[in-house]
Amino acid sequence: xxALIAKDASYTYPDGTVGLSNATIEIEKGERIALVGxxxxxxxxxxxxFSGLIKPESGSIEILGKKIDKSNSKFFRRNIGILFQNPxxxxxxxxxxxxxxxxxxxxxxxxxxxxxxxxxxxxxxxIEKFFEKPPFRLSGGEKKKVALACxxxxxxxxxxxxxxxxNIDGKTRRKIIEMIEDIKTTLVIATHELDFIDKLADRVVIxxxxxxxxxxxxxxxxxxxxxxxxxxxx
Amino acid sequence: xxxLEKTAKEAASFFQNFFSYEIVDGKFxxxxxxxxxxxxxFAFVIAxxxxxxxxxxxxxxxxxxxxxxxxxxxxxxxxxxxxxxxxFSIVVLSPYIFAGNFGYILTFSFRVFLAVSFLTLxxxxxRFKDVITALRFFRVPEILITVISxxxxxxxxxxxxxxxxxxxxxxxxxxxxxFSQMWHNxxxxxxxxxxxxxxxxxxxxxxxxxxxxxxxxxxxSEGLRIRIPDVAFILxxxxxxxxxxxx
Numbered sequence: 001x002x003a004l005i006a007k008d009a010s011y012t013y014p015d016g017t018v019g020l021s022n023a024t025i026e027i028e029k030g031e032r033i034a035l036v037g038x039x040x041x042x043x044x045x046x047x048x049x050f051s052g053l054i055k056p057e058s059g060s061i062e063i064l065g066k067k068i069d070k071s072n073s074k075f076f077r078r079n080i081g082i083l084f085q086n087p088x089x090x091x092x093x094x095x096x097x098x099x100x101x102x103x104x105x106x107x108x109x110x111x112x113x114x115x116x117x118x119x120x121x122x123x124x125x126x127i128e129k130f131f132e133k134p135p136f137r138l139s140g141g142e143k144k145k146v147a148l149a150c151x152x153x154x155x156x157x158x159x160x161x162x163x164x165x166x167n168i169d170g171k172t173r174r175k176i177i178e179m180i181e182d183i184k185t186t187l188v189i190a191t192h193e194l195d196f197i198d199k200l201a202d203r204v205v206i207x208x209x210x211x212x213x214x215x216x217x218x219x220x221x222x223x224x225x226x227x228x229x230x231x232x233x234x
Numbered sequence: 235x236x237x238l239e240k241t242a243k244e245a246a247s248f249f250q251n252f253f254s255y256e257i258v259d260g261k262f263x264x265x266x267x268x269x270x271x272x273x274x275x276f277a278f279v280i281a282x283x284x285x286x287x288x289x290x291x292x293x294x295x296x297x298x299x300x301x302x303x304x305x306x307x308x309x310x311x312x313x314x315x316x317x318x319x320x321x322f323s324i325v326v327l328s329p330y331i332f333a334g335n336f337g338y339i340l341t342f343s344f345r346v347f348l349a350v351s352f353l354t355l356x357x358x359x360x361r362f363k364d365v366i367t368a369l370r371f372f373r374v375p376e377i378l379i380t381v382i383s384x385x386x387x388x389x390x391x392x393x394x395x396x397x398x399x400x401x402x403x404x405x406x407x408x409x410x411x412x413f414s415q416m417w418h419n420x421x422x423x424x425x426x427x428x429x430x431x432x433x434x435x436x437x438x439x440x441x442x443x444x445x446x447x448x449x450x451x452x453x454x455s456e457g458l459r460i461r462i463p464d465v466a467f468i469l470x471x472x473x474x475x476x477x478x479x480x481x
Contacts, residue, residue, distance in 0.1 A: 053440050077446045084444075088394075089437040092387040094362045101454065105363075106446030111454040136250065136394050150445065 001065065003029045003158050003186040004050050008059035011045050019045030021211045022059065027186065029157075034197045035190040036222075037207030038232030043190035044085060046207070047160045050188060051082040064157065078107055081156030085163045085190075087143035091135035096127060096146050099135055103154055121153040124179070141172035148176065152183070161189045165196070192233055194222055206231050239416075243400045248318050250393040263305040263355065265463040268364035269371045274471040275356045281478055282348035286341050289481050294348050297474050301355060315354045320347040362386055367455035376450065383451040388438055392431050399427050 004027040011019040020042040027033055035043045048054045049061050052068035064079060066072055084090040093099045100122060104114030122128040125145045130138060135146055148164065164180065165173045177196050180189070189200055197204065197219070204221045208214035208231050215221050215231075228234045263271065282294050302312060323346040327339045362383075369379050403423055411419065 048440070051444055053444055073443075073448060074446075077444070077448075080444075082444050084437070084441060086437075088391065089434065090441045090445075092391060092438050092441065094386075098361070098363060103445045105452045105454055106448065108452065114454070134390070136390055 001029050002062070003027050003031070003064060004188070005062040006046070006049065006056075006059065007061075009046075009049055009056040009061055010058045011049060011054060011056055018211055020049065020056075023049075023213050024059075025205060025213060025216065027188065029186055030184075031203060032187040032201045033189070033203045033205055034201035035188060035205050035207060036192065036194070036197070036231070036233060037190075038192060038209065040211075041207040041209060041231070042211040043192075043207055044162050045211075047082060047162050047188065047190055050158070051080050051160055052076045053082070074107065077103075078154070079157040080160065081151035081154055081158070082160040083147055083151050083162055083164055085166065087140070087147040088136070090147045090150070091143060094134055095132050096122075096135055096138075097131045099146055099150055100153065103150060107154075117153050121149045125149045141168040144168055144176065145172065148179070152179070156185065158186045159183060159188070161187070163191055164189065165191070165193060194228075194233070197222060206233075208232075239400065239404065239420075243397065243404070245318070246393050246397040246400060248315075250390050250397060261304060261306050262463055262466070263301055263307075263359040265461070266467045267458055267460070267464050268360055268368040269458055270460075270464050270467055271356065271360065272365075272368045272372075274467055275352045277471060277475060278352040279349045281475065282345050282352065285478075286345070287481065288341065290478050291341070291344055291348060293474065293478055293481065294352075295344075297470065298348060298351050298355070300470070305355075305359060307355070307358060312351075312354065312358070315358065316347065316351050319350045320344075363453035363455070366451060366453045370455075371458070380449075380451065387442070388435055391434055391438060395430055395434055396427050399423055399430070 004025075006023050006025050009023045010021050013019050023042070023046055025046075035046060037043050045054075049056055050063065052061070052063055052073070055061075055068065060067065063076060066075070068076060091099055093102055097118070100118035101111075101114055104111075104117070119128070122131065125148065127142065127145050127149060130142060130146070135143060138146065144164065144167075148161075151159070151161075161180065164176055168176070177199060180187070180200050187200070189197075191197065202219065204215075204217060204219060205213055206215040206221060206227065215224075215227055221227060225234065266274075278294060278297065282291065285291065302309070320343050323343045324339060327342055330336075330339050366379060366383060369382065400423070403419070
């Protein structure tokens with residue numbers, strides 16, 4: 001069964017900036033995809049479309065066999081986890097504990113169960129010592145860990161990660177990569193860092209400067225320097 | 235003109251922290267149910283701004299000191315949050331110095347200080363989710379709760395955005411600007427801040443939706459159970475208000 005399908009999906013932001021142009025891609029359940037492209041190539045837009053947070057201007061998006069509308073939004077929120085590129089946009093609660101409990105509360109998960117899961121994930125990510133701290137006082141790496149914990153603790157069927165290793169130190173980066181390696185779910189990871197893709201993905205989708213998908217295939221695409229140059233990645 | 239920029243930067247930094255919950259391991263106020271604490275502390279705020287009687291104000295100050303002390307709120311944290319608004323009221327009232335009316339300035343600023351202090355005490359000792367619980371308990375319209383909740387979620391992000399803009403502006407300023415240049419560039423920065431704040435709010439809204447928000451902010455809340463700290467707070471509030479009316 002397909003987890004995600006985009007058919008000729010295009011999106012233009014309200015200010016007229018083209019976000020994505022005629023993207024067609026099918027992602028099977030359990031597949032691990034790396035979306036690779038230069039800055040502004042449309043990776044984040046495609047992730048937002050796959051999360052159902054924005055709707056395509058033309059074309060269509062199907063998620064777990066369903067089209068997004070208001071009546072099934074809870075189903076999508078329970079099953080899709082998306083990590084934003086900038087954790088400052090993602091963390092808006094007064095404390096880290098409130099951040100971790102935000103989604104379970106919205107999805108009406110039992111409080112004791114939610115606290116249990118939150119504590120488990122806080123311990124996995126080593127963020128339990130920040131439990132009562134406001135997220136805006138954390139460092140970039142710590143914020144990223146908190147945001148990732150918030151997403152992973154819901155154990156989503158589809159995980160969309162936008163530049164999960166951007167702007168963080170080497171140690172935190174290694175830790176985050178290790179954690180993502182262990183996740184067994186449909187994974188779409190947007191990045192322009194090529195060095196860890198072979199660990200996390202088994203398929204590569206390259207987006208070009210024209211905000212279109214220019215290549216879709218196995219990891220061998222990463223060895224095609226001409227293609228990567230054309231995409232503005234190297 | 236430097237002072238204006240520094241004031242804006244300080245204010246952005248101040249308000250970024252002003253609304254956040256801070257004291258976790260408290261002994262008293264933190265354990266009072268928000269549905270009891272909210273009307274009690276708000277009654278003190280109203281009492282503070284409703285009188286110029288120094289005796290009544292001293293009574294409220296005494297209660298404030300007791301609450302800070304038994305709730306183990308560090309004076310540094312408390313002072314950092316409280317000083318700016320009373321200081322601003324002194325500046326606003328400074329023309330009264332020429333009328334020789336020092337008493338009015340002091341009393342007025344003291345009232346402001348007390349009102350801000352009780353509000354700060356509430357914010358510092360209460361989790362935001364409990365505030366939502368209390369608002370629902372008092373049947374505040376859901377639309378207003380949504381507005382408060384959205385504002386709260388955005389407010390420190392907005393101030394941190396403003397702070398970043400001011401820092402970036404300062405880092406790229408090579409020489410002191412004339413008043414007109416500062417006015418011109420400051421206006422542009424304010425415009426830029428509004429644009430960024432708007433875009434930030436859009437992204438934060440997307441994040442709330444991505445994380446399950448669907449027209450109503452849900453929070454975990456316990457049923458109201460009256461415990462020893464609640465009874466103690468009710469007694470303190472009642473006896474203070476009776477004394478206040480009696481003085």
